[in-house]
Amino acid sequence: MARVFLLLALCVLPALVSAARPGRNPFSVQGRVYCDTCLAGFETPKTTYIAGSKVKVECRDRKTQDLVYSKEGTTDSTGTYIITVDEDHKDQICDAMLVSSPRKDCSSPSSGRDRARVILTSYNGLVSTTRYANSMGFMAAQAMSGCTELLRSYQDFDN
Helix, strand or coil, rough: HHHHHHHHHHHHHHHHHHCCCCCCCCCCCEEEEEECCCCCCCCCCCEEECCCEEEEEEECCCCCEEEEEEEECCCCCCEEEEEECCCCCCCCCEEEEEEEEECCCCHHHHHHCEEEEECCCCCCCCCCCCEECCCEEECCCCCCCCCHHHHHHHHHHHH
């Protein structure tokens, strides 16, 4: 009888403990950083992506707006960043945001494209732990050649 009780304790107890404790699957926040070479306010075929840009993920308390989490990352050669977030931020508002650009000719954050909202919780029905953020951009100091024609073609398409 003692052996049965010991076997039960060794098999069932660990299963109960691990079931009661939620798993810690890290989230992966992924996005790209671009240079708006046409000063269009959005990505175009002339857009270039910036390697070495600094980006951060910040989470704030939904009620108090206090900063509760912040982690920084850097874009790779394709302008892509991946920031791993270890905790679930169920009751918080989280944003990926631009920090800095290594390019002097493209270092001013584009208004409205300087941050991207990301949902960092597993309580929303999504199975994947990868969260894709909208692309964020910096404005070029001046438009490159060929942009006028490109932007005009968008207007022709609308008509």
